[in-house]
Amino acid sequence: MLLCTLVALIWANSPWAHHYHALWHTPLAISLGESSLSHDLHFWVNDALMAVFFFVVGLEIKRELIAGELASPRQAALPILAALGGVVVPAIFYTLLNGSGPGARGWGIPMATDIAFAVGVMALLGNRVPLGLKVFLTALAIVDDIAAVLVIAVFYTENLAWGALGVSSVLLLAAAGANRLGVRHPLPYALLGFGMWMGVLQSGVHATVAGVLLALTIPSRTAVNQQVFLRHGRAVLDHMEKAVAAAPHDILADSEQQAAIEALEDACEKVQPPLHRLEHGLHPWVTFLIMPLFALANAGVSLSGDLAEIAKDPVAIGVFVGLLFGKPLGITLASWLAVRFGGASLPENVSWSHIHGAGWLGGIGFTMSLFMTGLAFTAEGPVTAAKIGILAASLFAGLVGSLIISRTRVRG
Numbered sequence: 001m002l003l004c005t006l007v008a009l010i011w012a013n014s015p016w017a018h019h020y021h022a023l024w025h026t027p028l029a030i031s032l033g034e035s036s037l038s039h040d041l042h043f044w045v046n047d048a049l050m051a052v053f054f055f056v057v058g059l060e061i062k063r064e065l066i067a068g069e070l071a072s073p074r075q076a077a078l079p080i081l082a083a084l085g086g087v088v089v090p091a092i093f094y095t096l097l098n099g100s101g102p103g104a105r106g107w108g109i110p111m112a113t114d115i116a117f118a119v120g121v122m123a124l125l126g127n128r129v130p131l132g133l134k135v136f137l138t139a140l141a142i143v144d145d146i147a148a149v150l151v152i153a154v155f156y157t158e159n160l161a162w163g164a165l166g167v168s169s170v171l172l173l174a175a176a177g178a179n180r181l182g183v184r185h186p187l188p189y190a191l192l193g194f195g196m197w198m199g200v201l202q203s204g205v206h207a208t209v210a211g212v213l214l215a216l217t218i219p220s221r222t223a224v225n226q227q228v229f230l231r232h233g234r235a236v237l238d239h240m241e242k243a244v245a246a247a248p249h250d251i252l253a254d255s256e257q258q259a260a261i262e263a264l265e266d267a268c269e270k271v272q273p274p275l276h277r278l279e280h281g282l283h284p285w286v287t288f289l290i291m292p293l294f295a296l297a298n299a300g301v302s303l304s305g306d307l308a309e310i311a312k313d314p315v316a317i318g319v320f321v322g323l324l325f326g327k328p329l330g331i332t333l334a335s336w337l338a339v340r341f342g343g344a345s346l347p348e349n350v351s352w353s354h355i356h357g358a359g360w361l362g363g364i365g366f367t368m369s370l371f372m373t374g375l376a377f378t379a380e381g382p383v384t385a386a387k388i389g390i391l392a393a394s395l396f397a398g399l400v401g402s403l404i405i406s407r408t409r410v411r412g
Contacts, residue, residue, distance in 0.1 A: 004296040012300030020300050045297045046374060049290045051197055051211040056286050057145050058215025059279040066220055069139035078335060078344035079136055083143035085334025086362050087111045090326030094318035103315035106376040109386055110322025112148040112368030115141035116291060118361040121402050128406050132347025137358045148368050153209050156375040160204045168199030175217035184219055184274050218278060223270035236263045298370045301387045315382045319389030324397055328359035357404035363397030365390055
């Protein structure tokens with residue numbers, strides 16, 4: 001993502017800048033019979049590929065709610081309250097600077113944390129980051145994402161087409177019904193999800209919301225429990241051991257060995273929840289393809305204008321202040337209040353300095369902030385101002401947060 005961001009910035013400010021903009025405005029159509037869906041490449045990245053990104057976000061949300069840090073009220077209290085502080089305070093800061101101006105719609109831009117960059121910075125710090133802090137920041141970012149999805153659905157939706165929304169709702173219920181009936185293969189969910197995406201796209205709600213909603217219908221239960229799997233697995237391995245003893249060099253020709261391998265594969269599939277399989281399978285595609293492509297398509301800000309004037313733009317200032325100062329203030333203050341009044345406790349080996357450093361890392365808005373910018377504004381001026389505020393704040397927030405955490409001793 002960082003490399004693609006740099007490429008986009010250099011390309012958009014080079015003599016070949018017109019090629020950069022022309023590339024993302026290249027039309028691409030999908031046709032079936034007389035029906036056709038035609039949009040430019042920028043749309044396919046931001047509205048189609050990012051729906052897959054939000055689908056994975058939805059899978060992460062569901063996993064955290066069922067078996068992660070958000071499953072226990074006591075464990076969930078600290079990251080939930082910290083995230084709410086990190087959502088509300090930046091929005092207030094932005095609104096104070098833009099509440100009555102043309103940039104008022106951008107209050108959602110500094111709200112969300114980019115989990116990939118924030119956790120990536122922590123990974124670079126190695127063993128100087130206690131495990132509890134990584135878990136805290138990850139859970140906080142998940143709650144951030146929930147808030148961002150709600151903001152997109154409620155506040156960045158203008159005109160609703162109720163017919164299309166009704167079709168999407170029926171398909172969502174069908175996906176939930178498939179879950180209840182025990183359907184575990186991903187193909188039915190993919191087909192229903194595509195129909196949902198098309199319906200939400202036509203409804204006026206941003207199409208990426210379909211990804212999150214579909215994720216909530218993906219089965220999280222296993223078809224067999226662990227004990228059944230262990231007994232069956234041992235029996236299959238015993239059978240294969242006898243087959244190998246009889247024909248040690250003929251695995252391709254030996255039907256007994258092949259049958260044992262297929263039986264073991266089937267057992268592994270049944271003991272693993274589809275939610276986990278899909279999240280694990282899609283995560284590399286999202287991390288190494290979709291998010292870098294999104295950065296390449298959206299981070300190309302032209303710096304040829306008067307940067308001093310852009311820096312004075314209330315939108316740029318609001319985004320910068322909201323992310324760089326609102327995030328750490330909101331996260332740290334809400335965390336302190338949660339612990340002070342007994343609603344939560346600090347994770348093991350985590351100090352207040354760690355929490356403060358994580359709050360600064362929460363100011364890395366990048367992906368979600370760029371995404372919100374495209375929803376809030378259409379005019380080039382505020383879009384450019386917001387993107388410059390995002391890039392500058394994310395850079396400084398990452399540097400300050402990593403410096404604070406690296407200089408903090410791990411408790412215990």
